[in-house]
Amino acid sequence: MILEPGQVAVVTGAASGIGRALAHAFARRGLTVVAVDVEEGPLNAIVAELHGLGVPAQGQRVDVRDPEAVTALAEAVVTAYGRVDVVCNNAGVVTPRVLSWEVSAADARWTLEVNLLGVLNGIRAFVPYLVAAGRGHVVNTASVAGLTPVPGGSTIAYTASKYAVVGASETLALELAHLAPEVGVTVLCPGPVPSRILEAGRNRPAEAGASSVGVGALPAVALGMTQVPAEQVAELVCAAIEARRALVVTAADVAELARARVRRLLAELDG
Numbered sequence: 132m133i134l135e136p137g138q139v140a141v142v143t144g145a146a147s148g149i150g151r152a153l154a155h156a157f158a159r160r161g162l163t164v165v166a167v168d169v170e171e172g173p174l175n176a177i178v179a180e181l182h183g184l185g186v187p188a189q190g191q192r193v194d195v196r197d198p199e200a201v202t203a204l205a206e207a208v209v210t211a212y213g214r215v216d217v218v219c220n221n222a223g224v225v226t227p228r229v230l231s232w233e234v235s236a237a238d239a240r241w242t243l244e245v246n247l248l249g250v251l252n253g254i255r256a257f258v259p260y261l262v263a264a265g266r267g268h269v270v271n272t273a274s275v276a277g278l279t280p281v282p283g284g285s286t287i288a289y290t291a292s293k294y295a296v297v298g299a300s301e302t303l304a305l306e307l308a309h310l311a312p313e314v315g316v317t318v319l320c321p322g323p324v325p326s327r328i329l330e331a332g333r334n335r336p337a338e339a340g341a342s343s344v345g346v347g348a349l350p351a352v353a354l355g356m357t358q359v360p361a362e363q364v365a366e367l368v369c370a371a372i373e374a375r376r377a378l379v380v381t382a383a384d385v386a387e388l389a390r391a392r393v394r395r396l397l398a399e400l401d402g
């Protein structure tokens with residue numbers, strides 16, 4: 132699909148980082164943007180920025196962990212605009228980087244609830260409208276950690292959540308290829324992107340339980356991977372939507388890490 136005025140894009144995690152850049156990229160193309168986040172102040176700020184670009188935009192304070200709230204959001208979007216075209220399931224969190232057997236149950240649950248169930252909630256709520264319209268595009272944000280474990284990098288829960296987002300996206304794409312071939316699916320697997328992800332604890336809800344330690348340096352950066360600005364990532368995503376690409380990686384070293392894992396896998400399968 133070509134991104135153009137008149138279309139409606141929904142972006143979760145839109146108040147910061149990659150989500151904010153996606154919202155701006157869609158707005159620059161004239162799309163109406165529904166920015167979704169749990170952080171009210173930054174959400175209001177981004178809606179003001181989008182209005183400044185002269186496009187219709189609204190902010191919705193919705194926790195992607197809540198399936199009923201995400202379903203109500205989808206209904207509200209379609210009621211307000213009569214359509215939805217692009218859905219970016221992008222909200223995500225990280226927790227303290229500790230060894231696999233040291234990740235607390237609370238951290239594991241919160242990570243999976245936001246990063247994985249948040250994506251599934253978005254798919255359940257929005258995809259029926261895309262299928263009914265016979266057009267549209269879903270973008271799910273995974274990570275380089277969804278393609279290969281990053282040594283000394285993300286936690287077991289984060290890696291598991293992001294592998295699951297890749298698997299979920301591939302499953303959805305397979306089904307849509309049969310049932311609604313004009314609806315595309317892209318999974319975004321960024322390497323390091325400067326954002327507020329290391330301060331993810333700012334959104335940790337009380338019910339997620341206490342987390343003991345702070346998050347360390349962004350692991351992939353520690354490994355010397357290429358950092359790509361969120362604005363550039365958003366442009367890659369827009370190009371991928373228009374070209375119907377299934378996968379976006381942000382730099383050559385992400386692709387190389389993924390290739391290395393596939394080679395290891397093939398060696399096991401063929402050996």
Ligand SMILES: NC(=O)c1ccc[n+]([C@@H]2O[C@H](COP(=O)([O-])OP(=O)(O)OC[C@H]3O[C@@H](n4cnc5c(N)ncnc54)[C@H](O)[C@@H]3O)[C@@H](O)[C@H]2O)c1
Pocket residue numbers: 143144145146147148149150167168169170193194195196221222223224245246249272273274275320321322323324325326327328329330331334349
């Ligand atoms: N920054 C990176 O290096 C990097 C690398 C790979 C993947 N990612 C992924 O990119 C996505 C965006 O992260 P970012 O780097 O822009 O981080 P960020 O912290 O700057 O932005 C994430 C946004 O998600 C929102 N959010 C958190 N929990 C939420 C919830 N339950 N419901 C709704 N919104 C919620 C936050 O308030 C925040 O505005 C995440 O899925 C992250 O895992 C980031």
